[in-house]
Amino acid sequence: MDAFRQEVRAWLDKNLPKGWETPGYVLPEPFSQEAQDLGKWWTKKLYDAGYTGFGYPKEYGGIERPAWEIAIIRQELARRGTPPGPFSLGLLTVVPTLLDAGQEWQKKRFIPKILNGEECWCQGFSEPNAGSDLANMQTTAVKDGDEWVVNGQKVWTSAWKFGDFGILVVKTDAEAPRHRNLSLFIFDCTSSGFSRRPLRQMSGEAEFGEMFFDDMRIPDENLVGELNRGWYVAMTNLMADRGGGSGGAPAGVGVRVLGGVDSLIELAKNTRRYGRVVWEDATFRQRIAQFAIENEAMRWSGARMGVRMRKGQFTGNEASIGKVFSTEMAKRRGDMVMEIIGAYSQMVKGSKRAIDDGDHVYRMLRSRGSTIQSGTSEINRNIIAERILGLPR
Ligand SMILES: Cc1cc2nc3c(=O)[nH]c(=O)nc-3n(C[C@H](O)[C@H](O)[C@H](O)COP(=O)(O)OP(=O)(O)OC[C@H]3O[C@@H](n4cnc5c(N)ncnc54)[C@H](O)[C@@H]3O)c2cc1C
Numbered sequence: 204m205d206a207f208r209q210e211v212r213a214w215l216d217k218n219l220p221k222g223w224e225t226p227g228y229v230l231p232e233p234f235s236q237e238a239q240d241l242g243k244w245w246t247k248k249l250y251d252a253g254y255t256g257f258g259y260p261k262e263y264g265g266i267e268r269p270a271w272e273i274a275i276i277r278q279e280l281a282r283r284g285t286p287p288g289p290f291s292l293g294l295l296t297v298v299p300t301l302l303d304a305g306q307e308w309q310k311k312r313f314i315p316k317i318l319n320g321e322e323c324w325c326q327g328f329s330e331p332n333a334g335s336d337l338a339n340m341q342t343t344a345v346k347d348g349d350e351w352v353v354n355g356q357k358v359w360t361s362a363w364k365f366g367d368f369g370i371l372v373v374k375t376d377a378e379a380p381r382h383r384n385l386s387l388f389i390f391d392c393t394s395s396g397f398s399r400r401p402l403r404q405m406s407g408e409a410e411f412g413e414m415f416f417d418d419m420r421i422p423d424e425n426l427v428g429e430l431n432r433g434w435y436v437a438m439t440n441l442m443a444d445r446g447g448g449s450g451g452a453p454a455g456v457g458v459r460v461l462g463g464v465d466s467l468i469e470l471a472k473n474t475r476r477y478g479r480v481v482w483e484d485a486t487f488r489q490r491i492a493q494f495a496i497e498n499e500a501m502r503w504s505g506a507r508m509g510v511r512m513r514k515g516q517f518t519g520n521e522a523s524i525g526k527v528f529s530t531e532m533a534k535r536r537g538d539m540v541m542e543i544i545g546a547y548s549q550m551v552k553g554s555k556r557a558i559d560d561g562d563h564v565y566r567m568l569r570s571r572g573s574t575i576q577s578g579t580s581e582i583n584r585n586i587i588a589e590r591i592l593g594l595p596r
Contacts, residue, residue: 207272211254211279218248220286234290234408239323239365242289246320254280256318259298264315290362290410291323292444297370299443300387304428304436309389313368325366325392327357327414328437334359335582337372338381338434342416344373344388349423351375351388353396353416361576363399363412366392370427371416372437379431387433387440389425396420406568407552439519444577446508446522463536464495474543474558481543490539494532501528520590523583530573531580537567 220241222228231237249255250266254276259265268276288294298317301310316322333340342355353373360369369390376384390397396419401409428436468491471481481487505525511517540563541548552561574580588594 204271204275208275208279211276214252214254215279215283215285218252219283220245223286224283230286234364234410238287239289241286243320243323245286246288249280249285250319259314259318260302263302263310264318266318289320289323290365291317292326292362293317293322293324296326296440296444297324300370300427300436300440303439304387306424306427308424309427313389322367323362323365325360325362325369325414326440327360327369327371328441329359330356331358335579337437338385340372340374340385342371342373343377344375344386344421346375346423347420350420351423353388353390353419353421355416357414357416359402359411359576360399360414361411363414364401364409368392369414370440371421372433375433376431382434383431385433385437386430387427387436388421389427390419390421394419394421404569404572406565406572410572441577442519442522445526445583446519464491464498467491467494467536467540470540470543470563476543476545487539487543494536494539497528497532501525501532504528518590520586523578523586524591526577527580527583527587530570533566533570534574537563537570541567 220228231241246255253266253268256264256266257268257273261267294317298314301314305313313322317324327342328337328340330340330342340355342353342357344351344353346352351373353371355373357371360366369392371388371390372385373388374384375386378384392399396417398415398417399412400415401412403409404411427433468482471487471491474481476484508517508521508525511521544558544563547556547558548564548567550557550561551564554561557564578586589596
């Protein structure tokens with residue numbers, strides 16, 4: 204076991220970016236091309252070494268290893284705090300969707316290149332008049348020979364700029380009732396008739412954007428799942444999204460935990476508010492304790508879901524619990540941090556007196572988006588109420 208740990212450590216020493224872990228090393232700006240290139244480069248390196256891609260079928264590029272080796276790899280990667288992967292929805296939502304509903308050629312063609320970071324994905328579900336009410340979407344695809352001609356617009360598309368491919372839900376039957384008129388396709392982001400442009404968020408970056416389809420053609424073979432049953436494929440996808448990490452929670456269903464308790468305590472101990480150290484204020488200590496308790500509750504709730512999953516009892520709806528809980532917690536945490544740092548919360552990134560270079564402010568602002576993406580808290584509470592608790596609609 205020790206020999207294997209040494210092997211992983213030696214590999215990391217040799218392969219981590221030059222200057223990594225030195226004070227002079229600065230990660231590229233998130234969502235920049237430089238950050239994307241670094242994420243792709245690093246994921247490919249990990250994959251080629253057999254240090255990522257676990258838990259997926261071997262025939263689709265998954266890497267098989269004994270559990271103890273995987274545990275050591277993960278421990279060593281965590282210890283060194285390695286670069287983040289590329290900004291892509293591939294791993295989070297596309298792989299689960301393809302594994303569940305994709306055709307064999309689609310799984311073989313696309314999954315390996317998602318696992319090795321080579322190809323990135325975006326996802327076009329939401330439209331200007333179809334967010335929570337997704338079934339109301341108006342983008343159409345009309346069959347022409349062995350192709351579909353797509354017209355319409357999608358909005359709030361994460362990773363819009365980096366998508367090599369996208370998954371797209373469109374109306375394929377003008378007559379059929381709601382939920383039975385949609386289909387899900389894979390599209391190539393280099394197709395003619397496709398264009399995209401940024402939308403800037405209040406947190407500053409253009410993490411998401413808009414996509415336009417003007418007679419864009421998609422081959423028929425790119426259909427995922429059954430024709431006119433795209434609603435059900437999309438729901439699988441959204442459950443994966445809710446369970447997998449919406450809101451920046453670092454892990455998947457089963458181990459969802461927000462973390463950040465230690466850094467909160469440290470901040471409270473190192474910050475003065477109205478002339479006294481925040482940690483000395485019992486109300487703040489109680490709020491931080493409450494946060495720690497909820498964090499722990501979320502961890503155990505995630506573990507319970509993991510067990511249900513392994514026993515085949517997981518319906519997917521449970522993902523909404525972790526989604527609401529973790530994203531709302533992140534929002535509360537952000538608000539509490541603003542109260543702790545007081546007037547410094549006005550200092551954004553780049554300001555000379557900003558605490559932590561404005562990162563606290565950024566995280567507070569960004570946390571709002573997480574309570575909206577992949578289904579708002581209200582929508583997820585409705586799911587919990589109706590489909591888990593069995594309350595009336
Ligand atoms: C950071 C971020 C990333 C995103 N990434 C993507 C992406 O990659 N791809 C994509 O397709 N979409 C993406 N989205 C869009 C997201 O899925 C939608 O914003 C979300 O589903 C809400 O839709 P909407 O914005 O149209 O709001 P609306 O549906 O118009 O909702 C407005 C308000 O009404 C409430 N509401 C609506 N219906 C009900 C109801 N039945 N009961 C109670 N309350 C209700 C909502 O909770 C909300 O508060 C992203 C959004 C964000 C913030």
